[in-house]
Amino acid sequence: GGRGKTTLxxxxxxxxxxxxxxxxxxxxxxxxxxxxxxxxQTLIEEITKKPCDNLGMNSLEVQLSEQLMGKRFLLVLDDVW
Structure with a gap:
């Protein structure tokens, strides 16, 4: 940590x-x-700007796939250990 990766x-x-x-x-x-x-779930909410509570993993995976299919996308997962 502390190398400025998040800032960059x-x-x-x-x-x-x-x-x-x-x-x-x-x-x-x-x-x-x-x-x-x-x-x-947070990725989907960031993309759609809508809450997506009470969905199981399979439903979330399908929804994320549908949101990204055929699009050029940038997803940043910050502070991954």
Missing amino acids: AQLLYNDGQVKEHFDTNAWVCVSEQYEALRVI
Whole structure:
């Protein structure tokens, strides 16, 4: 830690040319104690700007796939251990 990786990633993620290049983007902070279901749920919520509570893993995977299929996308998983 402490090497400026997140800062560099944020600069690129927020750059106008980078945003124009991708159809969809999402930034999710992943803690040391993460749950895959919660990470996918947060990705979907970042992409759709809508809550997606009470869905099982299979439904979340299908929904994420549908949101990204055929699109150029940038997904940042920050602070992954």
